[in-house]
Every structure is written in C-alpha cells, then in structure tokens.
Amino acid sequence: MIPTVLFATLDERKRNTRCEAERLVYNTKTSFSSAQKDLSMETSNSIATREIIVQLRERSYPIHIGHEILSGMPELLNATGESCVHTILLYDENVAAIALRLGKSLERAEYRISSAAIPSGESSKSVERLEEIWRFLLSEHTDRSSVVIAIGGGVVGDLAGFAAATFARGIRLVQVPTTLLSQVDSSVGGKTGINLPGTKNIVGAFWQPSLVVIDTQSLTSLPQREYLSGLAEVVKYGIIMLPELFEFLEHNASRVVGRDREAMVNIVEQSCLCKASVVKEDERETSGRRAILNYGHTFAHAIESVTGYGTLLHGEAVAIGMHMAATLAMFLGRVDQGFVDRQRALLQQLELPIQFPNLSPNKLWHAMQHDKKVEMGKLRFVLPTRLGHVELVQGISQDSVIAAIAASASSEA
Ligand SMILES: NC(=O)c1ccc[n+]([C@@H]2O[C@H](COP(=O)([O-])OP(=O)(O)OC[C@H]3O[C@@H](n4cnc5c(N)ncnc54)[C@H](O)[C@@H]3O)[C@@H](O)[C@H]2O)c1
Numbered sequence: 001m002i003p004t005v006l007f008a009t010l011d012e013r014k015r016n017t018r019c020e021a022e023r024l025v026y027n028t029k030t031s032f033s034s035a036q037k038d039l040s041m042e043t044s045n046s047i048a049t050r051e052i053i054v055q056l057r058e059r060s061y062p063i064h065i066g067h068e069i070l071s072g073m074p075e076l077l078n079a080t081g082e083s084c085v086h087t088i089l090l091y092d093e094n095v096a097a098i099a100l101r102l103g104k105s106l107e108r109a110e111y112r113i114s115s116a117a118i119p120s121g122e123s124s125k126s127v128e129r130l131e132e133i134w135r136f137l138l139s140e141h142t143d144r145s146s147v148v149i150a151i152g153g154g155v156v157g158d159l160a161g162f163a164a165a166t167f168a169r170g171i172r173l174v175q176v177p178t179t180l181l182s183q184v185d186s187s188v189g190g191k192t193g194i195n196l197p198g199t200k201n202i203v204g205a206f207w208q209p210s211l212v213v214i215d216t217q218s219l220t221s222l223p224q225r226e227y228l229s230g231l232a233e234v235v236k237y238g239i240i241m242l243p244e245l246f247e248f249l250e251h252n253a254s255r256v257v258g259r260d261r262e263a264m265v266n267i268v269e270q271s272c273l274c275k276a277s278v279v280k281e282d283e284r285e286t287s288g289r290r291a292i293l294n295y296g297h298t299f300a301h302a303i304e305s306v307t308g309y310g311t312l313l314h315g316e317a318v319a320i321g322m323h324m325a326a327t328l329a330m331f332l333g334r335v336d337q338g339f340v341d342r343q344r345a346l347l348q349q350l351e352l353p354i355q356f357p358n359l360s361p362n363k364l365w366h367a368m369q370h371d372k373k374v375e376m377g378k379l380r381f382v383l384p385t386r387l388g389h390v391e392l393v394q395g396i397s398q399d400s401v402i403a404a405i406a407a408s409a410s411s412e413a
C-alpha cells in the first residue's frame, strides 16, 4: 500500500503571509484603563495583556490573554459593542472562587447576574445536565440580550456552550477557560456539545463565542498533573505549525513546568494564534485543514479507549500518541531519528509520559478502526515531515502502524 498525502501544513510562503495577516489584528496592551483598575487591585501587573482576533467574518471575536485580567470583564463585554445587561455564570464547582470574583466585578458594573455551579467531571456533559441548564435559563428569564459566561475547563465550556447554542435558538457566549487544555484548545473554535452513553461529543453544534477571556492566574489552583497534561497540546502546536513555540518550550521547559507567569502567557498566546489560524481556514471542519490539530490524536483516542477512559488524562495520551506518530513518520522515512529524539526529549522535560506499560499494538490498531474520524474505513494519520510541518496521510499499512507502536513502546525512555 502506498501512503497518500491528503493535506499538509501551509508552505513557508503561505505561512509567512498568514503570520502577517495575524499580526495586522494582533496588538498588546500594557494595562486596562485607569477606570478599570479602580474596580480591583488585581488588574495591576507587569505582564502585557495580549489580544488575538479570531477572524470569521461576522462571527469574528477577540481572545484576551493575560495574568489577573478577569476583573476587566465588564469593560471587555462593553467592548464587544453589543448591549448586555444580564449575564449567566455557569461555572465548574471547582472554580467557584473564580466565578465569585468575576460575579462581584460584574455586579459592581451593574449587570444582572444569574449563576449556577456545574458538578465537575466528564459526566456533566449529559442530556440530563443540559436540560437542567435549559430550565435554569428559562427560570432566570434569559433572552437574546443575555450572555452565558462559561467558567471552567473543557467540560463546562462544551456544555454551557451547547446550552447557549440551543437556548432561544442561540444566545451569546463568553468563554472563560480555567484549565490549560481549555485555554489553548477547547475555548477557541466554537465546538460545543455533550456525550451520549458510550460516545463522546456526539451531539453538539458549532457556536462561536463572542469573547474569550483567558486569565492564566486561574491556572494557579489547577492540579499539576492537569496542567502538565495541557502542555501536550502546546507541544502539538509547535510540531504542526510553529517551530518557534517548540523552541521556546525547549529553552524554557523548567519555567513552563514551574508555571512562570510570563511563560504561561506566552505559550497560551502562541497556541491560541495557531488554533485561531486553523479555525479561520476551516471553521466547520469541511476542508480537512482542521485535521492537522489531530496530530497524535488517532493514537491517543485508541490509547484512551484501550486503557479505559480516566486512566490517563487526555494530554498524557496525546503525548504518548505523538511519540507513536513521530516513530511512524520515521519508519516511513518522513523524519529522521533526530526528530523523534528531540520531540521525546521535550515531552520528557515537560514531565509528560511517552509510553504506557503493556499496551498491546494489536488492540490499539483495532481501537483505531472505531475512531470517529475514520472516514469510509480509511484511517488517516497526521505525520510530520519536519518541525512545523505535518501532512495528513492515508493508506499506511497495518504492519507499519503496529511496528511503530511496538518500537515507540520499547524505545529508550
Ligand atoms: N470544544 C473543543 O474544541 C474541545 C477540544 C478539546 C477538548 N474538549 C473537551 O474538553 C473536555 C476536557 O477539558 P479539560 O481537560 O479542561 O477538563 P475538565 O473541564 O474536566 O477540567 C479538568 C479538572 O480540572 C478542574 N478544574 C478546572 N479548572 C480548575 C482550576 N482553575 N483549578 C482547579 N481545578 C480546576 C475541573 O473541575 C476538573 O476536575 C473534554 O470533555 C473534551 O471532550 C473540547
């Protein structure tokens, strides 16, 4: 079987054009206005707040990234230009303190506030929980001039996002992601949804937020394992399209692992730039471009299914999956051993796993056949050719995949 390349990262010339385009809409601010500072002591900090615009014509929206910026929410809401008097705070029960602080700043700015805690965990992405939210929105007299603010990780972002997408045929949504994974991935791009028993994210909608506010300070309370897991997605952006980000991680690994404020803001900003540029080109996953975000994920989904959901965090499975994907790319002559070693070294510096004991290559192969993204029985892999460049390849033989899994599992850790 001859592997076929279906899709590749933009070539260098186009990539530079893309960066120029992003820069046009990209600016940094040193602080909010003085009026804003009066609202809270928290706004004074030396790290510049960054702003990225996700360009989707009439659905374009800004992402604000900074440290201790949440109390600026009233001003940021105002700046969207659409009137809003009623905010509905739907928050993960584990970030109640963040929701409370945010609620206070909105209260001072005289917004009407409704709020509800969502039990933490994947099981909240359910029909039952969604119905509870719909009923809550109804009881709070929510209408099209109301705004849902989702505060939490990807679970609350997806659930509250889907509630906003469907209530009254769609009301505005603000994402306030509080896990690293949600800051660099799920809060940007408009995918919302819930699970059905046995099938993740099977019911949902594309519903773009009108604003994303990313405060890296909220990561302070995140368990270290969750934080490190989110770093796998950051490494992914480095491999698929941003060598500078990969190099930044290599040079600043201990600052990144130690949650240095400036390093966190930098990696979140760079990751959001990548995600925003892919989403801009393929908002609804129709052109195939968005598929590059699945680097390491075909393996990761199989690993999550074989090891039992919850054994590994998603990012941990992605790290192991990226090691397998790079090994497969090497077996196919697309990258050399140096590439595999370099990626492995970075993952290890970031304290991410690259192997899982006793994973059966055959079981993984069979699990991969059930991946949601397998189209018409054709398994596709996102594989690198060099740092910052990946291609979507199909037609890779079962033998090559199984050999790569076995080799990545036995490679020296
Ligand atoms: N919409 C998308 O594009 C997209 C992309 C990737 C993943 N997802 C979805 O995202 C979900 C995973 O998201 P996640 O990894 O953020 O998990 P999560 O939302 O379950 O959060 C992980 C854990 O961290 C806790 N938590 C959140 N913020 C915290 C904080 N600041 N301090 C302390 N604890 C905190 C939560 O209560 C939870 O226990 C999955 O459901 C996945 O399907 C969606």
Ligand SMILES: [Zn+2]
Residues within 6 Å of the ligand: 233, 297, 314, 318
């Ligand atoms: Zn992922």
